[in-house]
Amino acid sequence: MTHLNVLTDPNKELRIPSKEVKKKDIESDQTQNLINDMIETMKLEDGIGIAAPQIGVHERIIIVDMDGKIDAFINPKIS
Numbered sequence: 001m002t003h004l005n006v007l008t009d010p011n012k013e014l015r016i017p018s019k020e021v022k023k024k025d026i027e028s029d030q031t032q033n034l035i036n037d038m039i040e041t042m043k044l045e046d047g048i049g050i051a052a053p054q055i056g057v058h059e060r061i062i063i064v065d066m067d068g069k070i071d072a073f074i075n076p077k078i079s
Contacts, residue, residue: 001040004055018060021074035072038063
């Protein structure tokens with residue numbers, strides 16, 4: 001696993017729209033490694049959540065720690 005660099009505002013990378021992750025790519029090694037690296041980064045940064053754009057990846061992936069239970073959400077929709 002890799003600790004990734006976290007981008008902060010006003011970095012312009014954070015304003016680039018993210019692409020939807022295709023169904024066929026969700027279980028790929030590349031996506032799974034990204035999720036693992038995001039989890040590791042979130043923990044090392046003492047965070048409770050991280051989104052792929054925060055590490056410069058423009059895909060719709062977020063990681064959330066809810067009371068010690070960490071989940072990855074792919075293509076989330078906020079309603």
